[in-house]
Amino acid sequence: MAGRPERGVQRSPPWLAGSQIQGAPLSAPLIEMRGITKSFGAVKANEAVDLSVAPGEILGLLGENGAGKTTLMNVLFGAYAPDAGEILVEGRAVAIHNSADALAAGIGMVHQHFHLAPRLTVLENLLIGIPGKSGRIDRAGGLARLKEIGRQHGLNLDPNLPVSALSVGEQQRLEIIKALFRGAKLLILDEPTAVLAPSEVDGLFAALRSMAAQGLGIIFISHKLNEVRALTHRCVVLRHGKIAGRVDHPASTTSAEMAKLMCGHEIVPPVKQASTPGASVLTLDGISTASHAGTPLREISLFVRAGEILGIAGVSGNGQRALADVISGMLAPKAGAMTIAGKAVAQFSPRELQALGLGRIPEDRMTTGLVTNLPLADSMVLPRIGTEAFSRRGLLNPTAIRAFAEAQIKAYDIRCPGPMVRAGALSGGNLQKALLARELAFDPKVLIVSQPTRGLDIGAARFIHEKFLAMRVKGCGIIVIGEDLEELLMLSDRIAVMYEGRIAGTLPSAHATVARLGLMMTGAEGHA
Amino acid sequence: MSAVFEQIFQVGFLAAIIRIATPLAFATLGEMFSERAGVLNLGIEGIMLLSAMAGFTAASLSGSLWLGVLVAVLTGALMGALHALFTVALGLSQHVCGIGVTLFSSGLAYFLYRLIFGQQSVPPSITGFKPVPIPLLADIPVLGPAVFNQFTLVYLAIIAVPLAAFVLYRTPWGLSVRMVGENPRAVDSAGVSVIATRFQAVILGGALMGLAGAFLTMAQFNAFTFGVVSGRGWVAIALVVFGRWDPWRSAGAALLFAFVDALQLRMQASGLGHVPYEAFLMLPFIFTIVAMAVMSRNAVAPSALLKPFRREER
Numbered sequence: 114m115a116g117r118p119e120r121g122v123q124r125s126p127p128w129l130a131g132s133q134i135q136g137a138p139l140s141a142p143l144i145e146m147r148g149i150t151k152s153f154g155a156v157k158a159n160e161a162v163d164l165s166v167a168p169g170e171i172l173g174l175l176g177e178n179g180a181g182k183t184t185l186m187n188v189l190f191g192a193y194a195p196d197a198g199e200i201l202v203e204g205r206a207v208a209i210h211n212s213a214d215a216l217a218a219g220i221g222m223v224h225q226h227f228h229l230a231p232r233l234t235v236l237e238n239l240l241i242g243i244p245g246k247s248g249r250i251d252r253a254g255g256l257a258r259l260k261e262i263g264r265q266h267g268l269n270l271d272p273n274l275p276v277s278a279l280s281v282g283e284q285q286r287l288e289i290i291k292a293l294f295r296g297a298k299l300l301i302l303d304e305p306t307a308v309l310a311p312s313e314v315d316g317l318f319a320a321l322r323s324m325a326a327q328g329l330g331i332i333f334i335s336h337k338l339n340e341v342r343a344l345t346h347r348c349v350v351l352r353h354g355k356i357a358g359r360v361d362h363p364a365s366t367t368s369a370e371m372a373k374l375m376c377g378h379e380i381v382p383p384v385k386q387a388s389t390p391g392a393s394v395l396t397l398d399g400i401s402t403a404s405h406a407g408t409p410l411r412e413i414s415l416f417v418r419a420g421e422i423l424g425i426a427g428v429s430g431n432g433q434r435a436l437a438d439v440i441s442g443m444l445a446p447k448a449g450a451m452t453i454a455g456k457a458v459a460q461f462s463p464r465e466l467q468a469l470g471l472g473r474i475p476e477d478r479m480t481t482g483l484v485t486n487l488p489l490a491d492s493m494v495l496p497r498i499g500t501e502a503f504s505r506r507g508l509l510n511p512t513a514i515r516a517f518a519e520a521q522i523k524a525y526d527i528r529c530p531g532p533m534v535r536a537g538a539l540s541g542g543n544l545q546k547a548l549l550a551r552e553l554a555f556d557p558k559v560l561i562v563s564q565p566t567r568g569l570d571i572g573a574a575r576f577i578h579e580k581f582l583a584m585r586v587k588g589c590g591i592i593v594i595g596e597d598l599e600e601l602l603m604l605s606d607r608i609a610v611m612y613e614g615r616i617a618g619t620l621p622s623a624h625a626t627v628a629r630l631g632l633m634m635t636g637a638e639g640h641a
Numbered sequence: 642m643s644a645v646f647e648q649i650f651q652v653g654f655l656a657a658i659i660r661i662a663t664p665l666a667f668a669t670l671g672e673m674f675s676e677r678a679g680v681l682n683l684g685i686e687g688i689m690l691l692s693a694m695a696g697f698t699a700a701s702l703s704g705s706l707w708l709g710v711l712v713a714v715l716t717g718a719l720m721g722a723l724h725a726l727f728t729v730a731l732g733l734s735q736h737v738c739g740i741g742v743t744l745f746s747s748g749l750a751y752f753l754y755r756l757i758f759g760q761q762s763v764p765p766s767i768t769g770f771k772p773v774p775i776p777l778l779a780d781i782p783v784l785g786p787a788v789f790n791q792f793t794l795v796y797l798a799i800i801a802v803p804l805a806a807f808v809l810y811r812t813p814w815g816l817s818v819r820m821v822g823e824n825p826r827a828v829d830s831a832g833v834s835v836i837a838t839r840f841q842a843v844i845l846g847g848a849l850m851g852l853a854g855a856f857l858t859m860a861q862f863n864a865f866t867f868g869v870v871s872g873r874g875w876v877a878i879a880l881v882v883f884g885r886w887d888p889w890r891s892a893g894a895a896l897l898f899a900f901v902d903a904l905q906l907r908m909q910a911s912g913l914g915h916v917p918y919e920a921f922l923m924l925p926f927i928f929t930i931v932a933m934a935v936m937s938r939n940a941v942a943p944s945a946l947l948k949p950f951r952r953e954e955r
Contacts, residue, residue, distance in 0.1 A: 190830075192952065213832025228830045230823035232944070233816075241820050242831030245813040291831075 141204060143168045143330040144189070144220070144299050149198035151181075151188055158184040159195070160354045166299060166330040171321060173341040173348030173363060174334045177375055177570035179540065181354040182334050183225075186301050190222045191215040213242075221292025222301040225308075227284050229276045235287055236272035239294050255294075262293050266324055282313040289320070299330040306340055307568070310428050310596075311631065318344050336375070336570060338368040350374040376571055382603065383579050386586055390606070391419035392455075394470075394590035395559045400439055400449035408432040410439065410446065411614040417559060417590035422581065424605030424622070425594040428634050432614035433563070433594050434476070440561045440592065441473040442466040454558050467496060472557030476564050476594075478544045485537030489529060490518035492536045493551045521550035526576075542573030549580055560584060563594040578604060598627045612636045654903060655787035660861065662892075662899035663798045664689075664853040668877035669884065669891045670805050671849030675721070677809065677886055678842030679822040679945040680728055683739025685850050686874030687746030688720040690867075692854030694750040697865040698757055701767050706859055710794070713855035714848045720746055721847020722840070729839040732949030743874075754865060769863035770794065792860045794852070801849070805888040818842045822943035825950040835950045850874070879929050885940045894932075901928040 142165035151159040159181045166172045176182045188195045191209040199206050202218045209215050215222070229238050240255050256272055263269040268290050270283060279287065285305060292300050302321075306314050321344065325331055335341050341348055341363055348360040350371065358374040360366050372380045393416040402409045410432050417423045427433055438444035439451070445461040452458065453469040463473075475481040483492035494503045494514050503514050518532035525546045529539050539547065545565070552560060565581070566574035581591055581604060595601050601608055602622055609619040610633040617633050668685060675682040682688075692713040700709025720742060727738040758765055770792040778789040788799075809815040817838045821828045825835040853873070858865050880898060884891030905921040 211832065212830045216832050222830070224826075224830065226826075228824065228827040230820045230827050230944075232823055232941075233820060237816055237820070238827065240813070241816055241828060242833040243813065249811050250813055250816055295831075 142166060142201070143170075143203060145201040145204075146185070146189060147199050147201070149185060149188055149200075150196045151184055151193055152196055157354050159188065162198070162351070162354075162356055164349055164356075166332060168298070168328045168330055169325050170347065171325050171331045171333055171345045173345035173360075174332055174351065175336065175338070175341055175348055175371065175375060176351035176357075177336060177572070178542065178568070179570075180351040180375070182351055183303060184354075185351070186222065186303060186332065186334065189215065190220060190301065216242075216295045216297075219296060219298035220301065221295060221297030221299065223285065223288040223292060223303065223305060225303045225305075227288055229284060229287065231277040232275055234273050234275055235270050235279070238276055238287060239272075239291055243295075258294055259290065262290055265327065266293065266320060268293075268320060281308050282310070282316065285309070285317070286320075293324075297329070299332065300324065301332045301334070303334045304336075305333070306335065306337065311598075314340070338371050341371070342366065342368065352377055372571060380571055380575065383575065383582055385582055385603075388420045388586050388606075390421040391588060393417065394419050394454050395440070395592070396452045397440075398450045398452075400446045400451060402435050402439060402444060403447050407434050408614050410435045412449070413614075413616055414449075415609055415616060415619070417592055419558070419588045419590050420585055421607070422585050422591045422593060422605045424601035424608040425592060425611055426596075426598060426601055426608055426630050426634060427611035427617075429596055431611045431634075433611055435614070436611070437473075437476065437561060437563050437594055440466075441471065441475070463496070470558035472552030472555065472560045474545075474548050474552060474560070474562040474565060478541065478548060479537070482548050483536045483544065485535065487536060488533045489522075489527075489536045489539065489547060490514050490532035493518045493521060493532075493547055496551070497555070517554070521547070521554060525550045542569045542576075545569060545573065545577060549577060553580065553584065556587075557589060559590045559592070561592045561594070564596065565593060566597070566600060574600075598630055601630075602627070610634055652783055652786045654907065655783065656791070657903040657906070658896065658899045659788055659791060659795055660899075661902050662895045663792075663795050664856040664861070664873060665877060665880065665895040665898060666798045666802065666892050667849050667853035667856065668874060669880045669895050670801060670888060671717075671846040671853065672877050672881045673846075673884070673886055673888065673891050674805070674809075674818065674849070675843045675846035676881055676946055677822045677943055678818045678839045679825065679943055679948060679950075680725065680839055680843050681735045681739060681878075681947055682721070682724055682742075682843060682846055682850075683736060683878070684720060684724045684742025684746065684847075685739075685877055686870060686872070687743030687750075688717050688724075688847055688850045689854040689857070689870045689874045691720060691746035691750040692717045692851035693858040693869050694754050694854075694865050696851070696855040697767065697858035698754070700859055701765065706767075706770055709859055710852070710855045713859075714851040717851020717854065718844045718848040721844040721850070724847070725840045725843040728949065729836055729843065732951060735947050735949075751867060754867075764864050764866055766864040767859070769858075770860040792856075794856050794860050797852070802888055802892040809888060814838075814841070819943075821950075822945050825945055825948075829950070829952070839950075850877075853877075876926075876929060879933055882937050882940055882942075883929070883933055885937070886943060897932070898925055898929060901925045 145165040147163055149159050149162045162185055174182050184193065187193045189200065191211045191214050194210065200209055207218050209218060236252065236255055239259065240250055243251065245251050246254065259272055268286055270287055270290065276284060276287065285308065289300065305317060309317060321331055333341070333345055345363050348363045349356060350358045350360065352375060357377065360371060396416045398414050400410055400413045408431055413436065425433060425436065435444060439446050439461065442461050442463040442465060450457060453466065453471055456469055458466065458469065479485055483495065494517060497503060504510050515532055521527065522529065522532060527543050527546045529543060565577050569577070585591060593601060593604055602625060605622050607619055607621050608625050608630065610617045610630060612634065613636065617636060668689060672682055672685055695716040696709040696713030699712035700706050724738060724742045727733045728735045772790050773793055774790040779785045809819065817828055817833050821835055821838045828838065829835050857869050862869060876898060880894040881891055884894040902925040905924040909918045909921045
C-alpha cells in the first residue's frame with residue numbers, strides 16, 4: 114500500500130551527477146544545436162541557429178508567431194530534417210530522423226496540441242510504444258514507473274481514468290509524465306500556458322522548477338514575456354528564423370527590451386483617448402438561457418453605452434460562450450429582454466441583430482468565423498451575402514464582392530496573395546484583421562468580440578487594439594469577452610466578471626487590478 | 642408456431658447457428674481490426690469472394706484442403722495490403738478504394754474461375770472438411786454434438802475471438818492499433834510507425850476475411866458459385882458497429898445474426914408454406930437494421946476512422 118514510509122535512499126537517474134548541477138547551469142550542455150538551417154521552399158524557417166541547454170537549466174525560446182520556434186523544436190524532435198547544422202547530446206553528435214530517435218536521445222516534447230488518445234486510459238497512453246513483457250503490455254512495470262515519477266516530481270494522475278475525463282491541465286501533466294516515462298533528460302514545452310487557466314499556470318511552473326532542480330533541462334517556448342521572465346534562467350529570442358538576441362538574466366530584463374528583440378522595433382502601448390459614454394446601445398435585462406448550452410446564463414443584466422468598452426472577464430466555462438451566443442443571435446434566451454440602440458430584439462436571429470446594428474467577431478476564427486476552403490472574398494461578405502451590397506436580383510454580384518474584399522485588404526493591410534486565395538491559408542493575425550474589416554466596414558453600433566487576440570503576435574494584437582480604441586472614440590459600444598486580464602484592463606472602461614453564469618460584479622477599470630479580478634473570478638468577492 | 646420453438650433447442654438447430662456464425666465471426670473480426678486501426682475496409686465483400694474462389698481452386702487442383710485455406714488466407718492478406726496501399730500509404734478515400742477493391746476482387750474472381758474451370762452445367766465441387774468431434778466434450782448432451790462436433794475451422798473461430806481480444810487489449814501491438822485508430826499523432830510521437838501499424842492491421846483483417854471465404858467454399862458449400870458470399874461481407878460491416886468495435890461483442894453480434902438466419906431457414910422449411918419464402922429471407926436483415934437502430938445509438942466509432950495520416954509538412 115501507499116502508506117509505507119520511504120527509505121532515505123532515493124534512486125537518481127544517472128545524469129543527475131550529484132551536487133555540481135545544483136543551480137549551476139554553467140556545466141557541460143545537455144543539448145547543443147549548432148548552425149541549424151531549415152527551409153520550406155523559398156522560406157527560411159530557421160537560419161544558422163545555435164542553441165544549448167545545460168542540465169538543470171530552463172531556457173526560454175521567445176519569438177513572434179512564425180519566427181521559427183516550433184520549426185526549430187521539430188528539428189530537435191526529429192519531425193523535420195535540417196538542411197544544415199548538427200545536434201549534440203551530451204557532447205556527442207547524434208542524428209535524429211524521427212521521434213523514436215529523439216526519445217532514445219533523451220528528448221521529450223509536449224506539443225501545443227496534445228498527442229493523446231482521449232478514449233484510452235492514462236496508463237495506455239503512457240505505454241504506447243513501450244515494449245511489452247513476454248508479449249503482453251507491461252502494466253505492472255508501467256504503474257511502478259508512474260508511481261516513481263509521481264514521487265520524484267510530484268506529478269500524479271489516476272492511471273485508470275480515460276484521458277477524456279481529465280482537465281486540460283491534467284492532460285498536459287500526462288504529456289509531461291509521458292516524456293519523463295521515456296527517460297527524457299530534456300523537456301520541450303511548446304506554448305504550454307496557452308491552454309491553461311492562471312491558477313494552473315502556477316502549478317505548471319512549480320513542477321517545471323522542481324524538475325529543473327533535479328537536473329532536467331527544459332526548453333520553454335512562449336510569446337508571453339511575463340511568463341518567460343518569471344520562469345526561465347536564460348532566454349533566446351528568434352525573429353524571422355534567426356537568433357535576434359540572447360537574454361542572460363530574463364528576470365532583471367524589462368518586457369519592453371524583450372519585446373523589442375522579438376519585433377525588431379519598439380512597441381508603444383496604444384493610447385486610450387478620453388471618451389464620454391453616450392446613451393446605452395446594448396441592454397440585457399434578466400437574460401437566462403436553457404441548460405443545454407454549456408454553462409447557462411442566469412439572469413444576466415448588463416449594458417454598454419456608445420463610446421464605451423465593456424470587458425467581460427472570467428475563468429473560461431462560466432457562461433461566456435452562452436453570453437456571446439445570445440448577443441450575436443445564435444441562441445435565444447428562455448427569459449429576459451435585450452435591446453439594441455433602443456429597439457427590442459424579438460427573434461434572436463443573427464440576421465435580425467445585424468440589421469439592428471450589431472457586429473460580431475466570433476471566438477473561433479476557423480470554424481464559426483469563416484469558411485476555410487472558400488476564397489477569402491466570400492468569407493468577408495458571408496454575413497451580408499444576400500444584401501443589396503453584394504447581390505442583385507437573387508444572384509451574387511462577384512464584382513462588388515471582389516471590390517469590397519480588395520478595398521478591405523488594402524485598408525487593413527491583410528497580407529495575402531489576393532482576395533481569391535483560400536481563407537484557411539492566411540495566418541491567424543491576418544484572418545482576424547479580415548474578420549474585423551468585414552464588421553467595421555458597416556459601422557456597427559455595437560460590436561461583440563471574444564478572445565480578440567488569442568494566438569496573435571504582438572504586432573497583430575497591437576493593430577486590433579488600436580482599431581477597437583478608434584471605434585470607441587467614434588461612438589461604437591464594444592463588448593470584449595476575454596481571459597487575458599492585462600488586455601481587458603488596458604482596453605476596457607468597465608469590467609464585468611462572470612461566475613457560474615451570473616455577473617459576479619462590475620468594476621470601473623480604474624478600480625480594477627488583476628488580483629482583485631482574479632478573486633472575483635473564483636466567486637470569492639461580489640461587487641455591484 | 643410451437644413447432645418452430647421446439648426446433649430451437651434441437652442439436653441440429655444449434656449446430657446450424659454455429660456454422661452460420663463462423664464465417665461471419667471471421668469476417669467481423671477482420672473488419673474490426675481494420676477499423677480499430679482507423680481504416681474502413683469496404684473491400685470485404687470482394688475479398689471474401691476472391692479468397693473463397695482462390696481457396697477452392699487451390700484445394701480442388703491440389704487435393705489439399707489446408708493448402709486451400711492457406712491460399713485463401715494469403716489472398717485475403719494480399720487484397721488487404723492492396724487496400725492499405727491505397728488508403729494508408731497513399732491516403733486516398735477509404736470509401737472509394739474499398740468499393741474499388743470489392744469490384745476488382747469480384748471481377749477477378751469471376752474471370753479466373755471461368756478461365757480455370759470453364760463453363761459447366763453443374764459447378765465442380767470438392768469433398769470439403771468433415772466435422773471433427775472433440776473427445777469427451779462432444780459427449781455433453783445437446784451442446785456437445787452442436788458445438789464440439791464441428792469443422793476444425795469452427796474451432797478456430799471459437800479460439801479466434803478470445804485471441805483477438807487478447808491481442809487487441811493486452812499486447813503492445815494491440816495498443817498501437819487501438820491508439821492509431823484514435824489519434825495517430827500520439828502513436829507517431831511515441832516513435833511507433835503509424836503507416837506500418839495500419840498496414841499490419843488491415844492485412845491481418847484481410848487474412849481473417851480470407852478465412853471467412855475459405856469456410857464458405859471448403860466447409861459450408863464445398864463448391865464455388867458467384868453468389869457464395871451473398872452480402873455476408875456487408876453484414877459483417879454492420880456487425881462491427883453493432884459489436885461496438887469489440888471482439889467479444891462482435892462475435893456476439895455474429896451469433897445473434899446467425900440465430901435469426903438459422904431461424905428463418907427453419908421457418909421456410911416448416912409448415913408456413915402460405916408465406917412467400919422471400920419474406921423469411923428478409924428476416925435476418927430486418928433484424929440487423931432494427932438491432933443497429935436500437936443498440937448502436939450511442940456506439941462511438943474510432944475517432945480517426947476514415948482519416949488518412951500525414952505528417953504535417955509545410
